[in-house]
Structure formats: structure tokens, C-alpha cells
Amino acid sequence: MKALIIAAGKGSRFNGLSSKEHKALLEVCGRTVVERILDALPQVDELVVVTGYRAERLERDLQDLLARRVRLSFVRIRDWDRGNGLSVLAARQALEAEERFLLLMSDHLVEPALIRRLCLDPPGPGECLLAVDRDVEGVFDLEDATKVLLGDERRIEAIGKDLTEYNALDTGVFYCTPVLFDALEEAAAAGGESLSHGIRVLCGRRAMGYRDVSGCLWQDIDSPECVAEAEKRLWNRVQKPRDGVVSRLFNRKVSGWITRRICRLPVKPDQVTVFNVLLAGLAAWLMATGHLLSGAVAAQLYSIVDGVDGELARLKNMGSWAGGWLDNICDRLCDWMLIIGAACAARFLGAGDTFFWVLLTAALVSNLAYWTAMDSLLVSGVLRAPAGERGDLAELEAWFYQRGMVFGLTHDCYILILAVGVASGFPAYTLWLLIALETLWWTAKLSQVRNAEPSAIYVDYLAGKNV
């Protein structure tokens, strides 16, 4: 599918924008608006961009930014200071043969979920769709927003910035068929040069539908205040709904502070992951060489930075499956380094060889058992268990869940206990305590699922494969 982005305007309302800059190239949390738009369009294989103001430079910058990810073509217009409907009309030749295409504004930040929701139900022949947001009160700059009056049968009745009666807002994302060009021509012939004029023509023909994308993130980037608001909303968006208790109450506050600062640097999440392995290695080395307090501080710092890679990946749309995989592997490597460091600290404090090796063996075996048990719950199809058999533990878990926390010996709690124990000068007792807690926790979790069965979907799948 093709997508059309109109980027011909000057952005004159944006105070402080230098003559060389373009709104599409503004960075929001370390990623340009146009990159974020492309992040939201995984199904698009060609991007048609209409340029006008400082077209040559913009086209060169867009080539540098996007050409590796998508096929780019440009339509340059001279009358860039006229209505944006003429910009869309200029791309007619490039898009007329398409059955459907997406139309976006170069200064509208959108998230992938919005596009996914819009594309779930494509427009019929001779129809266009607009993604609308019914949360009118939630918009940042209502005065400047384009208002929409929604009618019955998912049709738009009216659209415009000056509407007095409206019940939704225009997000600036359209799912179109070439009928849009006829409507724009008709509007232009009558003196209406904006996109809204063309949409009104379609409204008059009852050919302008809408899809409700309320709850999805979108933001018009019209001013520095809009950028700040967009960054705030993006940050709220990437927060995990649930975390371990230590993470929720402490780690995330510090890791968030770090993430919001390094997101503007050319740092990739995988690099943070690798850095964190080095940090855990340093913590282990400090513990092993008797620097217990600094080792413990480094271990807790590792636990904090452990949240940064995920936050950065979510904030900059740089997450990947392979990245998540690497993060998981590195977590285990770091755990083992810290366990070895703590056991060496016990040896440094006078434990004999036999005690050291037995302690290390027990701590490692216990850690492996814990993670095998916890992860085997995930790698076993979509399990369903009778609700009545969950017991008190599940009620306790639910209580924490409702408060955005995960109850139990989560990774953040494990590292904090280890760090506090080592800093207090009791590494061996701490490891024994952790062995006991791990064993208690995984046996309790497995007892929760002793009567669990695979979901019907999984059973059907196996039956279909004749397994």
C-alpha cells in the first residue's frame, strides 16, 4: 500500500523554528515526527511526499532519514502557501491507480495503534475514511483543532475548524480511495483549496465515513508547547502498566529520569543492554574483591539501568523481538555474575573453599530452578485454570496487580535483597535467604497451575495438526 504525506507548508505558527528546519523533521523524544509517522505504517511500501517550502532540502533530509526503510517519491509544488487540498491534488497522478491509500499530515504525530485501528475496516469503493477522536476534552489545543460532527451510519456530517456543533476531532489521518481527488477538484473549482473543503464535498455525497480511534495517541505539532505535550504523552504511553514493587516505588523513577535524558542521544536500546552487562560485571568484581558497599551500589544501579533499555525501545519505537530476546539472555547472565560475585564476597570474608563452592552451587541451581519454573508457565500454550483453585496467593497477587505491581520475588526485588545483604556484610546469609525465597516462590507458583489445562484454542490447534 502507498501512503501520502503532505509536507509542503512553512509551519509559520511554529515560533523558534529556524528557516532551515521543517516541522516534519522536529525531534520528539529523540525521533523525528516523520520517522514516527513511518513507524506507524508497517504495511506501507511506498511513501509519496508532497513538498513545497524549501523542498530541495526537505527532500534530501527525508531521503537520508527514510530511504533505507521505504520507497520514497516526491511531488513538488510551487504554490505551497495555498490550501493543503491543492497539495493532495498534486499527488493525483502518483496515487490514482491505487485502490486505497493512506493520507497523513507531516506535522501530526500518530502511534501505530491508531493506524491499525483505522485499517481494520477499509473504505468501500467511492468512499473515504477519517480517523476521529471523540475525546474532545483531552485534546491539547482545542481552538486550533479541526472539529468534526459525526452522523449516523458512521458518516461525517460536517468538518471544519470553526464548527460550533461537533462531537469529535480530526486526527489528520485518512484512509482514502481516489474519489478524494474528484472531490478536491470539485471544491477547488468552487474556490475551496483546503482538504476540509474536499472532505465537505464527500460529506455532501454521504461518501465520507469515519473510524473512532479514541484512546490512541495523536498530536498536532504546531508549536514548541505541542512538542512538549507530545513528549509528555509519549512518555506516559511507554510506562509499563505493572512492575515489581521495587521497580514501581523506586527504580522506575530513576530509570525514567535517565531515559528521558539519553533518548535525545544516538543511543540504541541494545547498547544499553550490553552496557548493563558490563555494569553487572563491575558490581560482581567489586563484591568479589571485598568492596562490598560499592559492589552493592553498582548492583542496584544495574537493576535501575535494567529498565532503561525497555523504556528507550518503547519511547523511540526501536523495540524488536531480537532485542527483547537479548535483554532476557543478558538478565540471566547478569544474575549469575552477581551470584558469583556475592559468593566470592563470602569467601573474601573468610569462608572456606568447601563452603564457597557448596554455596555457589546451591545459589546457581536454585536460580536456574526458579527461572525454569517461572518461564515454563509462559512457554506452555495459553493456559487456563479453574478460578476457584487459585487460592490466597492469587488474591494477594491480584491486590498488587490492581495497584500496578507484581507481587513476588521479581527480578528487581531479588537484586535489592542481594545488594542490601552484601552491603551489610552478610553475603552468604543473603544467598541462603534468596535460595529459600526462590524455592518457596516457584513451588507456590507451580502449585497454582497444578490443575491447569491448555486453552481450547491450543487444543484445537493441536487437533488440526493431528498431534
Place this chain on the structure above:
Amino acid sequence: MSITLPGKMSDQPAAGTSELRSLTDVLERVNFAGARSRRSFAGQGTTGLLGVLGLASAALYAVGYMPAEPAAALLLVGWVAATRLHVSTSRVFAAGTNHLGTVALRTLDAAILLGVGLVFILREGWPQTVMVWAVADALTGYLSYYSQVAVLKSVPAGMRTGEPGTMAAVDHLFLSSPLLWGPDRELVAGLCAVGLLTGLPEWGLAAAVFAGNLNWILKFRRLWREVNRK
């Protein structure tokens, strides 16, 4: 009334359905030549005899009738051989797996290697470097397993709960995939055993660490290349 069990799920940004499907396609294309039936495993129970042999050799060593090296080698090989059936069946019939069995298997894999190391340094008086290699071997073996688990663990939570149909396919294809689940345990245990039997225990343990890690790293390099291939 029933509930979907929660778990510690990935905090990665939601991959698109297309990414999930592309993994399914890769697994279909590269690995999956039709699901095996339960009958495919008939007869594999006889490997359990090797397990008995391993246990017997450990007992003979304990009462002083067998030297340490061959006893340890037989214990390692016997354990891996005897438990192959459990690994195979739990992979193919993924859901409804006996979780406790999986925990016991993976934990004992490491515990036996570490236990052998402990016996060698504490009872046989071998240098402590043997135990260092044994620790590295135990963690290598676990990492081979965990690197596979981590793929499914990295599936974003929203995808796992929102796309149960596709997830069922991914779970199953993944767990029954010969590409991913090669002879990892056999490689580590086998090389350790060869080292012990040939009188070069440290070389054998070291070779197991290098080969075991190289094995899973190369395997996943191939998998991620396949997933990213357009």
C-alpha cells in the same frame, strides 16, 4: 468460570501481528515438517536403561568399586539419554507439560554437572579450575535452553493475550522445532564425558563450554536472520 493465568511477560513494545506471523512462517518454512504423532516416540523409553547404568556407576563409585572419571562420564551420558524422551514429548505436546518435570530436568542438568565438579575437587582433590569449568558448563547448558525460552518470553504481553490463535501456533511450532531444539544437552554432556574418559577432563569441560555456547549463538543468528529476511 476460568481465568487466563498471568505471568511475567515481556515489556517490549508490541510487535505487529506481522512480526508474530513472520516468526510462524519462518518456523514453518525452516523447521516444521508436520507435527509428529505420539507414536513417533515409541521405543525411545529404552534409553532409560542408560539412565539406570549411570545411576549404577555413581553408586559403584560411592562404594569404591569404580574410578571417578568413568563413573561421572556414565552418569552424565546416562542422565541425558534417559531424559531425552521427556524433553521430546514436552516439546511436541507443549501445553499441559508437567512443569515440575521440566524444572527437575533443567535443574538436575546443572546440578549433576556441578555435583560432579564438587566431587572431583572435594573428594578427589582435583584443582579448583575443574569446578570453574563445571560451573561454566552448567550455565552453558542452561543458556542453551534459556535462549530458546527467551524467544517466547519476548513475545509482547499484548500479543500473547490478544492473538491467542497465532500464539498457539507460534508456541507449538517453536517448541517442536528441530532448528531450535537440537542436541544441546547431548553436546555439553557428551563433550564433558569424552574429556573424562580420555583423561583430559579440563579439556573436555572447556570444549563443552565453547561448543555449547557457539551452538546456541549460531542457531539464533540463523533464526533472527530468517525472521528479518524480507
